Amino acid sequence: MTTNSELKTRRLAATPRGVGVMCDFHAQRAENASLWDVEGREYIDFAAGIAVLNTGHRHPRLVAAIQAQLAQFTHTAYQIVPYESVISLAERLNALVPISGPVKTAFFTTGAEALENAVKIARAHTGRPGVIAFGGGFHGRTLMTLAMTGKVAPYKLGFGPFPADVFHVPFPSALQGVSAADSLAALARLFKADIEPTRVAAIVIEPVQGEGGFNVAPTELMQGLRALCDAHGIVLIADEVQSGFARTGKLFSMQHHGVEPDLITLAKSLAGGMPLSAVAGRAHIMDAPAPGGLGGTYAGNPLAVASAHAVLDVIVEEKLCDRAAELGSRLVSRLLDAKESNKAIAEVRAQGSMVAIELCDPATGAPDAEAVKRVQAKAMEHGLLLLSCGMYGNVIRFLYPLTIPDALFERALNIIDDALKG
Known part of the structure; x- marks a missing residue:
């Protein structure tokens, strides 16, 4: 042994x-x-x-779904030869995410890829460079997502410089004495001191910070962010990589607030252990990148997509x-x-x-x-x-x-x- x-x-x-x-x-x-x-x-x-x-x-439902797909094919690269399961999974997510109106979904492989592509989509839609995130947030380990991540050790040590035009404001914390009003005031100061709102493409927030300590965003903050984004044409991105798929008692944490993001990033429990991530959002924003601007060799892997369909079934049935x-x-x-x-x-x-x-x-x-x-x-x-x-x-x-x-x-x-x- x-x-x-x-x-x-x-x-x-x-x-x-x-x-x-x-x-x-x-x-x-x-x-x-x-x-x-x-x-x-x-x-x-x-x-x-x-x-x-x-x-x-x-889970037996996921194992059976993966085995069934394994008997069909394991890879074609969706952007070379597409397949129905990706289309139907996108249709299901479009109907489930807390975003009204026409919605579209693009698939990737990791949570970091989802965040990277959400920023790309927001920049393509707005024509602006700036991104605002929150202290304590975690969005991934690639250079762009590290720039958005609001924690230095161990993630950023020795890896800079990071992409420019990324700014941080404090996330509400009762223990740290930071209220939702304080966070919104910090945003107002940021707009005065560092970057004008007309240069900001996106505000990125975890509704519940994961690596940051499971800090729960107050509804007051979400409402304030939505109002700011509406006033200045900024894309509001909800990072639900960790909080999504029933973890918080609702399918998505944003549903606790009654506030709609423009884009939502998904990964982790989406496919129950298989590598799959997604960006879902308002169709006119999702369509901003030109053909070929989004994708990835393993994006929407057939085995992972089959597992994701089973995950959605299990969440409902159980x-x-x-x-x-x-x-x-x-x-x-x-x-x-x-x-x-x-x-x-x-x-x-x-x-x-x-x-x-x-x-x-x-x-x-x-x-x-x-x-x-x-x-x-x-x-x-x-x-x-x-x-x-x-x-x-x-x-x-x-x-x-x-x-x-x-x-x-x-x-x-x-x-x-x-x-x-x-």
């Missing part, structure tokens, strides 16, 4: 240190919300491939939006109980099953990343995977599959309780 230690030695020799790896064990197989390493140990997966597995590992709200409520209740005794828990944040806790030093209020590491380590000892996030690495996010069995979820909650007791 190959051991985790042997694989770690080979991994360190064969792959660069720039690819950070959290776990010292290596996956052998997985099912729904559980995975097993090469030595046979089981783990409850509250990482879900970083929010990719809302429908769980190897009522995963309702399931996300129910599971999130149960987890939040346990975390609030833990907060009563663990004074390091400064805040519990949630929208549906997009749940996080922020840990700070009770005496000073300073972010406490070491406390997060201790909780992660104790949970890992008992077979539960937890991810950290946040500007200071002091936030724990909970990203269980929405299909997780009740008994396994309860077992995980008990492990979390124990880990938070110190």
Whole structure:
């Protein structure tokens, strides 16, 4: 039997240190919300491939869809020889995204590609260069998306210079004393000090920041952004790469606000573990790039598209939006109980099953990343995977599959309780 230690030695020799790896064990197989390493140990997966597995590992509907497509063809390059499944998936998403009027969708491979192309589309539509994003936001690891990402370490270290005409304003945070009004005022100052609104192509925002710490955008902010974009002809881009596909209790987080973006970027749980991303948006904006301006060799891969169709079916048939709200409520209740005794828990944040806790030093209020590491380590000892996030690495996010069995979820909650007791 190959051991985790042997694989770690080979991994360190064969792959660069720039690819950070959290776990010292290596996956052998997985099912729904559980995975097993090469030595046979089981783990409850509250990482879900970083929010990719809302429908769980190897959902039978997804496996069957991929197998059926595998028997047909695996690749033609859609822009060379197109196929019906992409057209029908675009039609489904056009009807589902929270954007009224005619909508069109383009497919890509990764979340970063979706954001890159959303900016291209916005620039082609407006003829303007400027992009405004938010501090703490994460939009990808390519140069343009790194410029939009509002966190330096570890993502931007040593990789500059970045594309110009990208600006950041603070994202609302009760702990940091930043309100929605403060964020909108910062935008007004930006328009006075750095770039006039007539040079701004797009404002890009995560409705719930992912890597930034699961900070939930207030409706007041979304309404203010929509009004600003309408007043100045700016494209509002909602980055729902992490928050989409039932995670927040609705299919898309923007539906909590009743505010329509112009473009929405999708990836992660769109295809349940297969590489697929998309940009959907108002048809007249999506049509701005000339033919050949959008695309990619693997964009709209047939196997991934088949899986995405199955994902949309599962979300409806298993009522995963309702399931996300129910599971999130149960987890939040346990975390609030833990907060009563663990004074390091400064805040519990949630929208549906997009749940996080922020840990700070009770005496000073300073972010406490070491406390997060201790909780992660104790949970890992008992077979539960937890991810950290946040500007200071002091936030724990909970990203269980929405299909997780009740008994396994309860077992995980008990492990979390124990880990938070110190």
